[in-house]
Amino acid sequence: MQTLVLIPGLGSDGAVWRRTVAALGSRVECLIGDTHSDDTLAGMARRILDQAPERFALAGVSMGGMVALELMRLAPERITQLALIDTNALPDTLGRKMYRLLANLVVGRTRNFRRQAERSLALLVHPNAPDDVRAELVEMSVRVGARAYVRQNRAVLARGDLREVLPGIRAPTSVIVGQDDRMTPVSLSREIHRLTPGSTLHVIPGCGHLPPVEKPEAVAALLSELLQRS
Template structure:
């Protein structure tokens, strides 16, 4: 295995920053070199993926949550030979429903008119399990949203709306893959994780009880343990000259 195979790139979700992965990044630093990407600068998923690839080591393991999962799929499209392992948390390979897309466009319109409020108390129950309301978890979620800000939110929502369908890509993913989801995730529910798991041969599905959309914050120890086990899996590593990928 080449010398960069112990590198881990972690992708945050919508209105998230490096704090989403802070506990895992620290805990896993004894096993790998951790890089948390910034997904706030671009307004398309392909551009986000290119920025990540430009800054990433030649080969790396890739962990992603929610919107980060959309970017992870795009990284597989653009540079599959560079990804050694894939962990997909609380994300979907499917496009938005008509209703979900309409909701996103409405939020975009409000933000463009200056009405961006980050993560409101009314939204929190959809993001995290009820046991974490009015806790350090809810504070971190709200602080991250403020840090990303209105302009970052607009870019991210536009990117999500324009993303490609990743269902056809699933069968092409051949690296060791962990699929994780909170049992009570309301935004990307368990059925979405099952679709990804069913589509990626040999993937592992883990459903975390009493957990919402953000396992790295809600269940940090369990998330770290699962990622540590995943990082220990040996991928089949081809030389770059041998790698063949058919889109």
């Protein structure tokens, strides 16, 4: 049985992958990468490498995709297949850096993080995302908490240009993105696809920034297809 390591995004935990894991069923052994114990993307990547088997498939969503690229930088020989989902290999623009700093300031001072989590849904999911998905995401954000959000946002803010990793990737790679992602638009995934040799690009219609929870059956099908490539 293949092992698939799944990396959550910023402010997320394994719940963001729960529906996709259920859709994969018993076909694959799924492990959730720890992104809550380190202050840098590289530190997260090293911890995941320490916890993972010698060889494994890898999928990361949003910030998790950035961590996945750090793993590809550190130990490409250990990764058999790679999925990069709604992520961004570019460094932040000045405007995006200012946005992250402001977000950290607001979150660090808020006394009602749940309300902040509810407000963020407009950027995270498609307008037609069902209520149970929205409720699940809010509960996940509250559970992970404001401190983890701020710490992870600083790690993302400090990243370099991850595009330099892409041309050297030799593992079969799927680039997956929600068609209506407002946080990391399709153009960013097209850039990753263009720079990654032999990669495939999949745009999921009617989906926002979090396909693993918004469209788990579609993501599971794409991951199953990827795992058959060698």
